[in-house]
Amino acid sequence: MTGVKALRELAALDATGALHVEAALGAVIYLQDGAVTHIDAEAAPGIGAVLTASGRLSTDVWDSVLTVGGPTGRVAALLVEQGYLSQGELELCVNGALFDAAYFALAAAPRSVRFVAGERSWFGGSLRVDVERLVREVAHRRELLTGAFPSSEFDDAPLALVPRLPRDQIVVDAVRWELLLNADGRRTPLELARQLGRAGFATLLEVRRLAAAGLLLAPSATETAPKKALPKRPTTAGGPNGASRAAAPVTPAAPVAPAPPESAPPGGASAPGDVEQIQSLPPLPRRLAGGRPARVVRPSQQGRAGQDAPDAGGGDGPRWPSPPPEVLAEPPSLSSLRRVRDALQEFS
Amino acid sequence: MPGIDESLQRAMAIAGARGANLVDFTSGLVVGTVGDWPHGGPDAAAAGATEVVRAARDNSAFVGPERFGSPGEEIDRWEDIVLTAAGRYDLLRFLHTQFDGRFFLHLWLDRGQSNLAMARLQLGRLAEELVLQ
Numbered sequence: 382m383t384g385v386k387a388l389r390e391l392a393a394l395d396a397t398g399a400l401h402v403e404a405a406l407g408a409v410i411y412l413q414d415g416a417v418t419h420i421d422a423e424a425a426p427g428i429g430a431v432l433t434a435s436g437r438l439s440t441d442v443w444d445s446v447l448t449v450g451g452p453t454g455r456v457a458a459l460l461v462e463q464g465y466l467s468q469g470e471l472e473l474c475v476n477g478a479l480f481d482a483a484y485f486a487l488a489a490a491p492r493s494v495r496f497v498a499g500e501r502s503w504f505g506g507s508l509r510v511d512v513e514r515l516v517r518e519v520a521h522r523r524e525l526l527t528g529a530f531p532s533s534e535f536d537d538a539p540l541a542l543v544p545r546l547p548r549d550q551i552v553v554d555a556v557r558w559e560l561l562l563n564a565d566g567r568r569t570p571l572e573l574a575r576q577l578g579r580a581g582f583a584t585l586l587e588v589r590r591l592a593a594a595g596l597l598l599a600p601s602a603t604e605t606a607p608k609k610a611l612p613k614r615p616t617t618a619g620g621p622n623g624a625s626r627a628a629a630p631v632t633p634a635a636p637v638a639p640a641p642p643e644s645a646p647p648g649g650a651s652a653p654g655d656v657e658q659i660q661s662l663p664p665l666p667r668r669l670a671g672g673r674p675a676r677v678v679r680p681s682q683q684g685r686a687g688q689d690a691p692d693a694g695g696g697d698g699p700r701w702p703s704p705p706p707e708v709l710a711e712p713p714s715l716s717s718l719r720r721v722r723d724a725l726q727e728f729s
Numbered sequence: 730m731p732g733i734d735e736s737l738q739r740a741m742a743i744a745g746a747r748g749a750n751l752v753d754f755t756s757g758l759v760v761g762t763v764g765d766w767p768h769g770g771p772d773a774a775a776a777g778a779t780e781v782v783r784a785a786r787d788n789s790a791f792v793g794p795e796r797f798g799s800p801g802e803e804i805d806r807w808e809d810i811v812l813t814a815a816g817r818y819d820l821l822r823f824l825h826t827q828f829d830g831r832f833f834l835h836l837w838l839d840r841g842q843s844n845l846a847m848a849r850l851q852l853g854r855l856a857e858e859l860v861l862q
Contacts, residue, residue: 435828468732469859470826476733476760477753477830522756552789556829579829583755 392512399500408486411502416509419502420482425581434578457506530589538600541566745843750835
């Protein structure tokens with residue numbers, strides 16, 4: 382059953398609960414009385430990533446609001462009550478994030494879908510989106526991508542630029558700037574989106590437009606390159622100084638917990654519906670636990686970790702749905718370095 | 730502090746206002762709407778306005794010139810796109826959020842009953858209050 386079909390059935394039943402979409406990059410769609418209230422999609426940056434990567438909220442503030450408000454589903458209310466966001470900001474951010482997550486939650490061909498009646502989101506909030514409106518918007522967004530550039534070949538591949546501009550000039554806005562700056566031939570567009578706190582769909586659309594302008598290296602050219610060898614950066618990117626400074630903001634911060642040896646961000650992991658990708662990877666929960674050591678378990682998820690995880694061995698680690706990797710976007714602050722030191726001392 | 734719906738209601742209190750939309754121009758999605766939208770309703774209006782915004786944003790004719798010593802952000806920060814006709818005004822006012830977001834307010838007014846300069850100032854104030862930190 383597809384996510385859309387399940388969602389329509391639940392809307393017809395005025396259902397309240399959570400629809401778990403199991404896919405290479407999964408999602409959880411929360412409903413109340415048949416309307417969608419919140420979506421966590423693993424492919425898209427969540428509200429936390431959007432707010433913290435932009436510097437609007439510090440990760441400390443976000444973590445504390447999550448800790449206090451998560452278990453009771455009052456994160457949205459706390460953000461406004463505590464004065465961290467204005468009501469307008471909250472509504473805009475939530476709106477943007479919900480439709481962004483919806484695109485990825487409904488675009489993928491899921492392995493399975495599962496509905497948990499009565500389950501409520503950790504976020505809370507008062508947004509209610511009609512299912513048909515959501516489905517229409519997702520279809521519209523798919524058309525926009527196709528209209529910008531008909532092939533999806535660049536969507537899931539590491540982003541790499543051609544060394545010479547194939548035209549006289551291009552216009553660069555904020556999102557395009559960040560993508561050009563961070564296209565390192567290793568990270569995929571959605572990995573960049575999560576780290577930069579940019580909406581996933583907006584990032585994909587920008588990537589398609591870059592592709593249409595002939596600025597991207599064909600994925601086949603980058604895939605054959607060994608992972609460890611960094612492709613040569615275009616010399617026009619501002620020299621070695623510019624490049625290293627530019628890379629700093631999105632370089633995954635030092636892990637806050639002791640990391641297994643292979644702590645590199647999972648490469649090429651964003652292929653919704655890509656069968657080969659699914660088969661070549663270990664099972665989802667394990668991969669998440671091992672590949673993203675810096676994840677935070679949402680307080681609301683801790684109690685349930687074991688019960689709905691068929692192969693997670695009794696909730697021995699973070700598993701989906703846990704928040705998008707906000708922590709990866711944390712700049713190396715004094716407090717994070719302290720935590721690393723403490724963690725290392727504990728282990729030595 | 731006003732939310733989206735309240736801001737749209739307040740936009741409708743501007744003299745001559747006939748319809749107000751809040752649009753996410755990532756895709757032309759209507760986030761909120763009030764008033765009267767002839768010719769296809771708020772969705773069609775949002776889609777059309779979004780095309781205008783995208784076309785303008787993709788054009789380097791509307792930025793700069795860079796001036797040494799002045800903060801570029803202030804100079805090049807777009808405020809609005811204004812379209813006038815014999816019978817109506819359309820104001821597209823950009824919302825500048827610190828986090829990633831692509832939103833504008835679209836207000837259209839009956840030209841005979843409105844004052845463009847006043848309406849622009851009022852809509853601008855409203856937009857600022859909506860994303861007030």
